[in-house]
Amino acid sequence: MPNPLSICVVEKDAARAKEITEALHQGGWADVTVITDDASLTQTLASTEPDLVLIDLANPRRDTLETLSEASGARQRPVAMFVDESDPELSTAAIQAGVSAYVVGGLSGERIRPVLETAIARFRMMTQMQSELEAAKKALAERKTIDRAKGLLIQAKGLSEDDAYRLMRKAAMDQGKRLIDVAQALVTASELLR
Incomplete structure (x- = not known):
């Protein structure tokens, strides 16, 4: 049964974006939009209004991370960010920017579903706490x-x-x-x- 959530994937590498999209489709998510250009992120998100944003970054810099977190609407929807290398400063900045899941070790197909479910649950919890x-x-x-x-x-x-x-x-x-x-x-x- 397909998952009704719409997902936006932010990935510059087209081949990698295809792998992620296929993994999402296998996980039951059919409504997937891919953004390969960070410059169009805000505009594409405004037009598609996804339920969740998945960002895959090989080596994020703090300014890139903050820009992507803000543009992806991390305060309005769950955002899962996958990175290849661990950096305590960047993970702290990501969480402060509202990222729901900051996953070190890259993105693999078998990890997508549990990470996205955790990001959604954490986002809901944080939204409820903010409301309270x-x-x-x-x-x-x-x-x-x-x-x-x-x-x-x-x-x-x-x-x-x-x-x-x-x-x-x-x-x-x-x-x-x-x-x-x-x-x-x-x-x-x-x-x-x-």
């Missing part, structure tokens, strides 16, 4: 705004903290708004009245 981090940051910012609004009510009306919170909550319910919206309006009004 953003949600936590947003909740913290909202909590700070609510606390600031409570402080303004305490200062202006001489209320206790609980009473200030209840007053904002009642206003939110009466107006059909979220508590954070009422708190933000109060903070904004306070800043305008200074």
Whole structure:
């Protein structure tokens, strides 16, 4: 059964690209696009919008790696990078650039499926963690705004903290708004009245 994921292969050597494409087809991936020119990477990715990018580099340099990682959309989709030689600095740079899998030892047909599956799983995990981090940051910012609004009510009306919170909550319910919206309006009004 063919795998429905679309894959973009970045490989300058045409013969090597053919080997990789054949290995992908044998692994069940039928929708494969090959890019042999780094210059067209961004444009081709924009037009094909692949689910995964596979990059095969014999001897990557840091600037090439960073350019390819950025152009391949490593933050938007799984990117698996295969290199021939180990370099701790480059592997760290690749991971920091968002590459989901950085595999040393080159690309061989029997390794493609497990590496790509791992890259997909790691990408999903990192995406979920990023989402959770953003949600936590947003909740913290909202909590700070609510606390600031409570402080303004305490200062202006001489209320206790609980009473200030209840007053904002009642206003939110009466107006059909979220508590954070009422708190933000109060903070904004306070800043305008200074």
